[in-house]
Amino acid sequence: MSVGTTQTRQGLGGRLAALSRIVELGPGRVDPKLLTDSGQLLLRAGDRLKLSSEHTVVALAGGTGSGKSTLFNAVSGLELSPTGVRRPTTARAHACVWGLDGAGPLLDWLQIQWRHRFARASALDKGEGRLHGLILLDLPDHDSIRALTDTEADRLIQVADLVVWVLDPQKYADASTHRRYVTELAGHDAVTVFVLNQIDRLSAEELAECVADLNDLLRREGVDAPVIVPTSATRGEGVDELKAVLAETVTRRGAAVQRLEADLDRITLRLLKAMPAEGVPVPASSVDDARRIGLTDSLCDAVGVPAVGEAMENVYGVRSAEWVGWPYTRWAARLRPDPLNSLRLNDLKDEIRGEAAGAVSAQAAEVDNAVRALSDGLTAGMHEAWQSGVREAARSHSAELPRLLSAELSEIAPRLDRVPVWWRLLLVWQYFLVLLFLAGIAWLGTALAYGVFEAGTLPPGLEVFGETASMPWVGLMIVSVLGLGLLTAVASRNFVMLGAGNERDRLEREMRRRVGAVASTTVIEPVERELARYNEFYSALRGVRG
Incomplete structure (x- = not known):
């Protein structure tokens, strides 16, 4: 095998490997018929490349009455294939091998x-040594009434390496031959030869006209660049x-x-027509x-x-009022309906969990919109099949995504029923300040009763409480205690709200982290796998072009 042939086979191997990746990556994105044809080509190429490279398979193909078998016998120099007026004469393919070693x-x-x-x-036939390595096949008629x-x-x-189409002057433009085979083999010029047989029935002018017409048709x-060889198998002309x-x-x-390259070129054109590779985005x-x-x-x-x-911040503030607010305000508030009951915040942790779960359930459509927005932004300019693929990947967990988000938020719901030390x-x-205030009121009342209104005499040792x-x-002291209590309540409230704000920030950061982690697992990772598949597919498509 020559160096050029070896390099050609290596180049073909690379293209076939790229086609193999296309077949692996294409399901759901490429027409199944096209993938099936590509897979069959890979099987055929793999089988043929493992077999003898020293032999060339040439198939004589043609319709009924074209004279294939007669031409087969003329080329081989032996009466190997039956001929006659009965049609079809050749029921099974015959093979004549020049150099049988390795051909089995x-x-x-x-x-x-x-x-x-x-x-x-x-080697015993003068001039026949140049055909060493030829396997000549006489095929059954392609338009035979026998299905077999x-x-x-x-x-x-x-599967033939070279196809020789044997045509006759009466049916060389036969639609079945051209529609079923010649058109399908367009681009196979190097491995296709056309024989216009039975030229003994034509005059020189008619032969020239037929050859020119056949050339234009092809x-x-x-x-x-059709190769047309006029022959007369019965007379040996053109053989x-x-x-x-x-x-x-x-x-x-x-x-x-x-032949394999020509078949590969044709399947590549079909692939490029179905999935254009020029101008497509490479995300x-x-x-x-x-x-x-x-x-x-x-x-x-x-x-x-x-x-x-x-909600967490508001509930935190309402709850703190029970502990750090001014007692007199709380006592006055008890005369009104409990705001916690009106807000249904008695079980704060459950409320927070319900808040999260309710939001996920109520906004399921927005979850879907967010996922769709991501996929739409990534697929601009892609082929419709790949756009659908990315969207499907992004939404592959859409049914469980709200539940997963709800579960994540529920896990980090803060224990707002706990009371800081x-x-x-x-x-x-x-x-304590309330007690001081009450003590001050009692002292002041005692002074009024015994010092101002002289209601009586205090017991010994308590006279000081009756002095005006x-x-x-x-x-x-009473005013100071009230002021100190109010100042304490205001300052404590500010500290509580500052802490609530910080807790809210921390909670939202943790929520974002968890939402991001869920999004990465359920949306980003499937999308990235599909994008990798997309890029690998188009890389293989560019590789199969050679």
Whole structure:
């Protein structure tokens, strides 16, 4: 095998490997029929490349009465294939091999029956050595009324290294041949030869006209440079010219690779038509930070993270009023309906959990919108099939996403029913001030009763409480105690609200972190896998072009 042929096979191997990746990555994105055809080509290429590269399989194909078998016998120089007026004459493919060594596995793969295999000892035939390595097949008529032979002809036309179409002057423009085979093999110029047989029935002028007409017809059907060999198998005219064409193909030892390349080129064109590779976006396989943050923000809004934080802060403030507020205000408030009952905040932790769960449930549509916005932003310009794929990947966990978000928020719901130690100390301090206030009121009342109104005489040792001179100081003490209590309540309230704000910030940060983690697992990761699949597919598509 020449260096050029080896390099060609290596190049073909790379393209076939790329096609294999396309077949792996294409389901759900590429037409199943196209993937099936690609898979069949891979199987055929793998089988053919493992078999003899020293032999070239040439198939004589044609319709009923074209003279294939007669031409087969003329090229081989032996009466190997039956001829006659009965149609179809050839029911099974016949093979003539120039150089049988190493051809057995290839003939087995071609499914040529043993009784239809013939060998030419080319070394004994003058001038036949140039055909060494040729496996010439006489195929059944492709338009046979026998379904079996028709199927066999189709199969061997697909796997032959070189196809020689044997046409006759009456039916060389036959629609079935051109529509079923010639058009399908457009682009296979290097591995397709056309023989206009039975030229003994034509005059020189008619022959020239037929050849020109056939040439124009083939070019219109996509055969850029058709090779047309006029022959008369019965008289031997043109047979040597056909042998020369076959000898040139056999000598190059590259027809098998050329045929596979032509088949690969055709499947590549179909792939590029279905999935254009030019001008398509090449997104990163990972979602950028800006889109991650945008998705997290949207999901946080959808599940009501700000509302949960605000509810927590409000509930925290209401709860603190029971402990650090001015006692007189609390006692007065008891004469009105309990705001906690009106807000249904008796069980604060459950309320926070209910707030989170309710937001997720109520905003399920917004969760879906947030996910869709991410996929739409990533798929601009993509083929519709891949846009759908990214959307499906993004929404692959949409049914469970609200539940997962709710569960995450419930886990971090704060214990707002707990009472900080400093709240309890402030409560003790406030009640101490209340006692001082009551003591001051009692002292002032005693001074009024016994010092001003002289209601009686105090017991020994308690006279000081009845002295009127102490009344201004007692009044000052009462006012000071009230002021100190109010100042304590105001300061404590400010500290509580500051702490509530900090707790809200911490809670919202933790919520965002958890929402982001859920989004990464259920949305980002599936999307990134699909983007990686997309990029790998188009990389393989560019690779299969060679």
